[in-house]
Amino acid sequence: DTAVSQTPKYLVTQMGNDKSIKCEQNLGHDTMYWYKQDSKKFLKIMFSYNNKELIINETVPNRFSPKSPDKAHLNLHINSLELGDSAVYFCASSLPLAGGELFFGEGSRLTVL
Amino acid sequence: DQQVKQNSPSLSVQEGRISILNCDYTNSMFDYFLWYKKYPAEGPTFLISISSIKDKNEDGRFTVFLNKSAKHLSLHIVPSQPGDSAVYFCAARPTGNQFYFGTGTSLTVIP
Numbered sequence: 001d002t003a004v005s006q007t008p009k010y011l012v013t014q015m016g017n018d019k020s021i022k023c024e025q026n027l028g029h030d031t032m033y034w035y036k037q038d039s040k041k042f043l044k045i046m047f048s049y050n051n052k053e054l055i056i057n058e059t060v061p062n063r064f065s066p067k068s069p070d071k072a073h074l075n076l077h078i079n080s081l082e083l084g085d086s087a088v089y090f091c092a093s094s095l096p097l098a099g100g101e102l103f104f105g106e107g108s109r110l111t112v113l
Numbered sequence: 114d115q116q117v118k119q120n121s122p123s124l125s126v127q128e129g130r131i132s133i134l135n136c137d138y139t140n141s142m143f144d145y146f147l148w149y150k151k152y153p154a155e156g157p158t159f160l161i162s163i164s165s166i167k168d169k170n171e172d173g174r175f176t177v178f179l180n181k182s183a184k185h186l187s188l189h190i191v192p193s194q195p196g197d198s199a200v201y202f203c204a205a206r207p208t209g210n211q212f213y214f215g216t217g218t219s220l221t222v223i224p
Contacts, residue, residue, distance in 0.1 A: 004156070035214075042115075043157075043202065043214035056211055090156055101147050102204075102212060104156030 003027050006091045006105035013081060014113055020077045021108045023091030031055075032074040033102065034066060035090040043090070049074055081112045116140045117205050119215035127223050132190040134218050136203030139184065143205040143213075148177060148188045151200045151217070160201070161188070193222045 004025045013019055025032060033056075034046040048056035049068040063079045078085060091105040118137045126132045134148075144165040149157035163170040163177045163186075170177050176189045186205075190197055203215040 033211075041200075041216050043217075045211050048211060092156075101159040101162060102157075104149075104158070106154070106156045 002105075004091055004093055004103050004105040006089075006108050008108060009106060010109050010111075012111045012113065015081055015083060017081050018077070018079045019081060019110070020075055021089055021091075021110070022073070022075045023105060024073050025091075025093040025103070026072065027093055027103060029093040029095055029103070030071055031094050032068065032071070033092040033094070034074065034076050035092060035104075037088040037090060037107070039087070046089075047074075047076075078110075081110075083112050086110055086112045115216075116143075117203055117213045117215040119201075119203055119218050121218050122216070123219040123221070125221045125223060126193045128195055129192045132188075132193045132197065132220055132222065134188040134190075134201050134203075134220065136186040136188075136215055137184060138186065138205050138213075140205070140207065140213075141184070142207040144208050145206045146177070146179060146186050147204045147206075147212070148175075149202040149204060149214075151202060157202055190220075193220075195222045195224050198222045 006023045031050045033048045037043050046060050047066040052068045065077045068074045088107045088109045090107045092102040094102045147162040148160040150160045151157040161175050178187045200217040200219045202217045204212045206212045
C-alpha cells in the first residue's frame with residue numbers, strides 16, 4: 001500500500017506538448033510538494049500546498065501549474081514543454097511545515113524530445 | 114544559491130568498515146537536519162534526523178553528528194553493508210519553512 005504514489009513513472013513527449021503528472025498520498029498529511037531533480041542531481045522545491053492552498057511557489061516558469069483538488073492530491077500540469085524540462089519530478093508529503101520529514105513518491109521521469 | 118552542500122559526489126568503502134558522509138550548510142537559521150537514502154528508480158526515503166539542540170543522534174548502525182559552529186553535518190554508518198550502497202542526500206530546514214537538499218553522495222560498499 002504505497003504511501004505517496006505518482007503517475008506516470010515515465011513520460012516521453014515532444015517539445016511543445018502539454019502533460020500532467022498526478023500525485024496522491026494516503027498518509028493523512030496536510031502538506032504536499034513537488035520537487036525537481038535535474039541532470040546535476042540537485043533536488044529543488046517547486047511548489048508546496050498546505051490543505052489545498054499554495055504556500056510555496058519557487059521561481060518556476062508559469063508553464064508549470066500545480067493543482068490540489070483535495071489535501072490528498074497534488075497534480076502538476078506543464079504547458080508547452082521544453083527540452084530543459086526533462087528531469088525527474090518527485091512528489092512528497094509531510095505533516096505541516098513545522099514538523100516531520102518528507103515522504104517521497106517514486107518519481108516521474110520526464111523526457112522531452 | 115546552494116545552501117546545503119555535499120562536496121563528495123561518491124564514496125567507496127569496504128564492507129564492515131565505517132562510512133562517513135559529510136554535509137555543509139551556510140544558513141545559520143537551519144534548525145532541523147535530515148539524511149535521506151535513495152536507490153535507483155525510487156524516491157528518497159528518510160533515514161535519520163537531528164534537531165539543532167542536539168549534536169548527536171543514533172539509530173542502530175546510523176549516527177548523525179551536528180557541529181553547529183562549523184555548520185557541518187555528518188552521517189556515520191558502521192558497520193557498512195552492501196545493501197547500504199545508495200545515494201545519500203543531506204537536507205536542512207529553518208523552522209516552519211521548506212527543506213533544502215544537497216546534491217547527494219553515492220556510496221558504494223564493496224563486499
